[in-house]
Amino acid sequence: MPEIAEIIDNRHVFLKDTINQLIRYATEVEIATGYFYLNGFNIIKDYIDPNCKIKIVIGNETDAITANELAKGYNLKKKTITDSMEQDLRYLDDEQKQQVSDLAELIKQGKIDVRIYVKEKFHSKAYIFDVNYNNGDIQESYA
Numbered sequence: 001m002p003e004i005a006e007i008i009d010n011r012h013v014f015l016k017d018t019i020n021q022l023i024r025y026a027t028e029v030e031i032a033t034g035y036f037y038l039n040g041f042n043i044i045k046d047y048i049d050p051n052c053k054i055k056i057v058i059g060n061e062t063d064a065i066t067a068n069e070l071a072k073g074y075n076l077k078k079k080t081i082t083d084s085m086e087q088d089l090r091y092l093d094d095e096q097k098q099q100v101s102d103l104a105e106l107i108k109q110g111k112i113d114v115r116i117y118v119k120e121k122f123h124s125k126a127y128i129f130d131v132n133y134n135n136g137d138i139q140e141s142y143a
Contacts, residue, residue: 004018004021004022005018015127016040016043016044019044019047019127020043020044020047022129022131023044023047023048023049023052023129024047024048024049025049025131025132026049026052026129026130026131027049027051027052027053027130027131027132028052028053028054028055028129028130029052029053029054029055029127029128029129029130030054030055030056030126030127030128031054031055031056031057031126031127031128032056032057032058032122032124032125032126033056033057033058033059033124033125033126034058034059034061034121034122034123034124034125035058035059035061035062036056036058036059036062036066036114037062037063037066038063038065038066038069038096038099038100038103041066041099041103042099042102045102045103045106048106048111052111053110053111053112053113054106054111054112054113055112055113055115056112056113056114056115057114057115057116057117057122057124058114058115058116058117058122059116059117059121059122059123060116060117060118060122065096065100068100069099069100069103069104070103070107070114072100072104073103073104073105073106073107073108073112073114074107
């Protein structure tokens with residue numbers, strides 16, 4: 001396992017690479033970010049440890065596809081899908097529909113919980129990873 005950089009500047013060390021490096025070993029992740037988009041989630045989703053629980057607090061600025069995906073996931077969790085949401089999804093291509101399905105399924109399973117902060121502009125950037133260690137080395141989690 002390579003060492004984790006102390007400073008992530010998105011010039012020399014990219015946030016997406018650091019998240020992908022840690023999330024595969026994390027048991028719990030807490031993220032606070034002003035902006036949340038489907039394309040950003042898709043960069044990390046394949047690296048998420050299957051036993052990991054992710055909590056995300058986001059601002060209310062996102063695009064329609066991401067908003068629909070989040071809503072669909074929570075509606076699936078409640079076992080109700082509205083007709084209007086299904087109408088919105090008809091405009092997506094097959095890849096976008098799969099992305100919607102992936103995040104919606106993780107929300108339905110309770111692996112991801114997203115909260116939206118709406119009181120004022122939310123521009124936080126915090127990423128907290130609970131990772132298993134053994135003598136200073138990151139270990140994969142096993143259920």
